[in-house]
Amino acid sequence: MKKVTAYIRSRKAAEPEPFCAHLYDLQSIQAHVADRVATLPAPCRLFYAIKANSDLPILQALLPHVHGFEVASLGEVRKVRAVSQEVPILFGGPGKTDEEIHGAIEHRVTLLHVESLHELRRAAYIAEQRGVTLPILLRVNLRGPLPSATLAMAGRPTQFGIDEARIPEAIQLAQSLPALDLQGFHLHSLSNNLDATAHVELVAYYCRRVREWAEAYGVHVRYLNAGGGIGVNYAALDEQFDWGSFVGALGPMLEREALPDMTVFFECGRYLTAHGGWYAVEVLDIKQNHGKTYAIVRGGTHQFRLPVSWQHSHPFQVLSMERWDYPFARTEITDTPITVVGQLCTPKDVLATDITVPRLRIGDVIVFQYTGAYGWAISHHDFLSHPHADLVYLDGTEEL
Structure with a gap:
């Protein structure tokens, strides 16, 4: 200040x-993010969701500190590639166009988050046309129960993800399409959660659901994207999300609940730059x-x-x-x-x-x-x- x-x-x-x-204050943002990355448990990676603030100086400031960037449009893909040709990119969001799927391939997006069965078929069709294998995660709209938060993307009818009831069908379809490489699941279910304990419990719930799908359908789950959802308390600025408690409990929980060799992604936006x-x-x-x-x-x-x-x-x-x-x-x-x-x-x-x-x-x-x-x-x-x-x-x- x-x-x-x-x-x-x-x-x-x-x-x-x-x-x-x-x-x-770029130095303050960098210090905040560097601390969060350094204190995450070993199987976790922190991505910046650039929808929160995609200004070029912000992306340049965060590039040395985050493990990658999460984007929700081809325009955001291009913004990230303007600062780095190599940094990992996660590409999510409903309603991707053919141009965006082509763009994801051209710009070497690390993982495409597929949001529907139709999108799954189109991604496979485009990848086959281009002679590539496209790495994907299936985004799931869980039935819950889920913690309460300012915004809910799952646990109720929304435009986000594939209904949990249809995930068996989606897994089997993805496995039948040789141009796709199903590498895991994306379960970003809520936004602006301020309860660190509840957030650890939410990630544990994700881990258990993913384990069930892996065992039932023979999926080798390399990645679980647990989304963002970590909040900012605008009503009481001195009472923010307790990151220390979160990471302190997250590590032991993942040792119990996570699949072997599974990397857990967090794609935070607001929590990394708001302050x-x-x-x-x-x-x-x-x-x-x-x-x-x-x-x-x-x-x-x-x-x-x-x-x-x-x-x-x-x-x-x-x-x-x-x-x-x-x-x-x-x-x-x-x-x-x-x-x-x-x-x-x-x-x-x-x-x-x-x-x-x-x-x-x-x-x-x-x-x-x-x-x-x-x-x-x-x-x-x-x-x-x-x-x-x-x-x-x-x-x-x-x-x-």
Whole structure:
């Protein structure tokens, strides 16, 4: 946060334009990821799910530390190959086109996660046409029971994976297609789980199900992709997922439950980069309407869509700025609940609701925390044609 504060104050001292930027501390992200990789048990590998933030500097910063990248489109495959021709790639997501399957082969994707029986047949057909054997995992939509989490991709009807009831059919079909090499299973079932104990139990459940399929159908399971799903607590930033407890229990559990020579993948996105990002926006106006106080900022959900997408008030701090370029008095409030909104012509352009601040003035900067994942990447940048936010990547005390 000190780097971010110093950068904002420096910029505001030099420029009169309202401040509006996503800022990323690359060193902090690298240190966080390096620690997670180093503390994983031996049979595990950590991949970065680039959907969380696929900016080139982020991928370059993580390349030396992760075991590979997880992607969900051919465009993401190309982004990864732009930073490395050799790094392993896992390619998932429903509704892959023929072009994407061809692209997976051309770009030497390590494993293709197959999401349906139709996709299984198409992958085999394309691989046979190209004269290659395509390594695949079957993505399974488990029946459960599964832990509760913010988002559920399995344990209920969704567009993700193959219904667990049809996995025997999918295994037998894959085994009958010589252009495919079935190397294991993908069981990414939920997102943003904050309970470390429950997450270990979930992976244990995965291991047991995979063992049953391996024994029943003679599958040599080289890989179990346990997905991501490790969460970030936006409601209480000092109460985050207990990684130490997770890895401490994960190793002994895998010794009991994992198949011999099976590698377990984790494909985390939010958990790896969220903490290292900030969205900082200047207060353009403060006004009251029908008994509520609104802080209108330079930006909004077209630049940071996560709060409205998840329907939460995103945590922030107020950075007091002394610059004031007008000859009239500056509006100020104290000990007042504020709703932080953007510039869009919709009442849904809300970033935080009824949060009491000790002091706020027009011209101060509101700094939203933990915005390094699913912030800029998922936002509708060109709605109303406002200028884009600056993207600032900090390394040490200098902007790259």
